[in-house]
Amino acid sequence: MLSFYICLRKIPPMTEPRINPNVSVDCVIFSFEDDGLEVLLIERNAGQNRIEDDLLALPGNLIYEDETLDAAANRVLRELTGLKNIYLEQVYTFGDPARINKQKDQDWLHSIRAHPEARVITVAYTSLVKKSNFKISPSSFARQAMWVKVKEVPQLAFDHNALLEKALEYLKHKIYIEPLGYELLPERFTLAQLQKLYEAILDDHFDKRNFRRKVLRTSFIIPLNEKQKGVAHKPAGLYRFDKSKFHKI
Amino acid sequence: MLSFYICLRKIPPMTEPRINPNVSVDCVIFSFEDDGLEVLLIERNAGQNRIEDDLLALPGNLIYEDETLDAAANRVLRELTGLKNIYLEQVYTFGDPARINKQKDQDWLHSIRAHPEARVITVAYTSLVKKSNFKISPSSFARQAMWVKVKEVPQLAFDHNALLEKALEYLKHKIYIEPLGYELLPERFTLAQLQKLYEAILDDHFDKRNFRRKVLRTSFIIPLNEKQKGVAHKPAGLYRFDKSKFHKI
DNA sequence: TCAAAAGTGTTCAAAATACACCCATGT
DNA sequence: ACATGGGTGTATTTTGAACACTTTTGA
Numbered sequence A, B: 001m002l003s004f005y006i007c008l009r010k011i012p013p014m015t016e017p018r019i020n021p022n023v024s025v026d027c028v029i030f031s032f033e034d035d036g037l038e039v040l041l042i043e044r045n046a047g048q049n050r051i052e053d054d055l056l057a058l059p060g061n062l063i064y065e066d067e068t069l070d071a072a073a074n075r076v077l078r079e080l081t082g083l084k085n086i087y088l089e090q091v092y093t094f095g096d097p098a099r100i101n102k103q104k105d106q107d108w109l110h111s112i113r114a115h116p117e118a119r120v121i122t123v124a125y126t127s128l129v130k131k132s133n134f135k136i137s138p139s140s141f142a143r144q145a146m147w148v149k150v151k152e153v154p155q156l157a158f159d160h161n162a163l164l165e166k167a168l169e170y171l172k173h174k175i176y177i178e179p180l181g182y183e184l185l186p187e188r189f190t191l192a193q194l195q196k197l198y199e200a201i202l203d204d205h206f207d208k209r210n211f212r213r214k215v216l217r218t219s220f221i222i223p224l225n226e227k228q229k230g231v232a233h234k235p236a237g238l239y240r241f242d243k244s245k246f247h248k249i
Numbered sequence C: 001t002c003a004a005a006a007g008t009g010t011t012c013a014a015a016a017t018a019c020a021c022c023c024a025t026g027t
Numbered sequence D: 001a002c003a004t005g006g007g008t009g010t011a012t013t014t015t016g017a018a019c020a021c022t023t024t025t026g027a
Helices: A002-010 A069-081 A103-112 A160-177 A191-202 A208-217 A243-247 B002-010 B069-081 B103-112 B160-177 B191-202 B208-217 B243-247
Strands: A019-033 A036-044 A060-064 A089-094 A121-129 A142-149 A221-227 A237-241 B019-033 B036-044 B060-064 B089-094 B121-129 B142-149 B221-227 B237-241
Touching (some): A019 A160, A019 A191, A019 B019, A060 A069, A069 A121, A069 A142, A121 A160, A191 A237, A208 A221, B019 B069, B019 B160, B036 B191, B060 B069, B069 B142, B089 B160, B121 B160, B160 B191, B191 B237, B208 B221
Parallel strands (some): A019 A121, B019 B121
Antiparallel strands (some): A019 A060, A036 A142, A089 A121, A221 A237, B019 B060, B036 B142, B221 B237
């Protein structure tokens, strides 16, 4: 009994955090596979009554009254998909009063929200991850979470197709400024992989020689003395990204 | 009486729009004068009891339940400062629960808000205007509205200094992409004015010859056959900006 | 020996940078 | 005549774009 008592003193009281009915966050999480960008989507559970052919959605939910937006984005992503310790960046805020008016979204809101009629504005966050580093484990109202190729994304819940577009646009701008996607590739990668990544994000094609020259001109992409093995062609040299050298610039 | 009746039928019922207590918009309006950038700030009225030495603030207020964020930004700016028909762009959303905790802000909120304790996240908007094109006429809770040099902005209400910083950063990025500030200069301007504008926004200095060459390479800055008059030095040639030629690119 | 992807160099045009003097005007 | 800001040209370096063949490996 004594240890139980001590335990009671140490655990803070578990008050339910209060939910703000008017503000949500949504996460646009990208991953890169050799055949293009993918985005993390969820299937929604709708209380008891399942909605027929419900729309896929970005992982997102209402914020708590006492947390920052950044913290909310991290929490919501973790609760719905199991992904944690991800560096999320704010992209844009969507606040059209009509953004929740689709019938399936209304059905879902009424099945699950305390205030389904409330005006909800949402703050979009984005990140790039290497999907092999994370195990998806859906919970809360996410029945399922899955990676979907960006080029094959169907109609989504709410205005989530617009959020996805904005996040893609944000990515394109961002990749000009800093060498994204070293989070997206294996630690040791080939220049062909890197080039495919740039081509996927910018939806463009580059000349191999010019691309290699440009990349190698930077000081933070370091050739290793290793090569691919077991490929049915000339094996490619492997490279790594040196973060410290990059941050000096 | 008949005309009164007809009138009643035509005018929609004047229901008070409902206010959303959790979401506000703030406007960071820049103007450019020869000696640098300026930003539009307001002095707040605090109900009856005036707050001693109250902080200056960006024009901003809570949104209505049934308006978009963009519409809210335009409305709020108009209500507080009289500026209208301005193209506002969204910059960033600030949602730290502690952002309203300064004592003077609390005093003000309690003097004026129906729900002064409510969590408020705010969406920042920005624009660039030519201040001579607009007459400032403060109203609503703005006792006064004024242009303040960006380099001389004091401590502001809430987290408005942070909003200002973000908007400035946004400007700097944006000016690389499109030739801002043709809204900021007189219709006919000299290249020296244009250069000063770029130097003010980017907080940098450029070589005159290189700057002129670069500007004249574009097809949308058109030399006029006119010169300055009444200046005590060689009069500068005047130029104008051709929007249609720009939008083709 | 073949298929498949890796790797490599040169040329040309455009853009960025650095730099110093004469010019037209009002006072 | 002088003070003030306006206006101009050249040389050098850097960057971007276009382009085709040889090499190494596993099957």
